[in-house]
Amino acid sequence: MDIMTGLATASQAIKLANDLRGIDKAMDAAEFKLKIADLTIALSDIKMALSEAKEEISAKEAEITDLKARFKQTTELVEYEGYKYDKGADEKPRGAPYCQVCEQKSGLLIHLADFRNVQNCPSCNSKYSNVAFFGY
Incomplete structure (x- = not known):
């Protein structure tokens, strides 16, 4: 009702x-x-x-x-070569990039994992190559 x-x-x-x-x-x-x-x-x-x-x-x-929290998290990212990364104190990318597929399909921010020089999303299993990883 x-x-x-x-x-x-x-x-x-x-x-x-x-x-x-x-x-x-x-x-x-x-x-x-x-x-x-x-x-x-x-x-x-x-x-x-x-x-x-x-x-x-x-x-x-x-x-x-939930949407406000996701929006806040998205505004705290930096883009590099088409991929989104966490923003360091120096405003530069830090760590592993986020999966573009997960972000576009469901709004989730899932870090890619590096498995033998192939970057893989642990959530949707999308594979990426030649993606930059930045140290912390």
């Missing part, structure tokens, strides 16, 4: 509550019980909608936090 449905259900519950307030004393008990049951169902739907909205908002906030 989305937020708009939850709000519509809340509106319906308020209307039911107002109906109960203006009930005529001559109304029979069965009709009164039916209105109470309708109100209980509407309030239950509201509670569920608000709970789902809370979970959705929490998930969105976590995603925003």
Whole structure:
């Protein structure tokens, strides 16, 4: 249930509550019980909608936090010959480059590893050659 449905259900519950307030004393008990049951169902739907909205908002906030952290990490990199590296104190590249495939496909920053003069991504297994590695 989305937020708009939850709000519509809340509106319906308020209307039911107002109906109960203006009930005529001559109304029979069965009709009164039916209105109470309708109100209980509407309030239950509201509670569920608000709970789902809370979970959705929490998930969105976590995603925003993750994206901010990734953006910050990306701004702390330096590019050299088309590859991104960690930035040293001297603003020059340091260490192994990051895998371009992982960065472009999923936004992950995975350092390449050097296996017998072939640079390999430990995550996606992409192979690179003639890539510069800088000491720390």
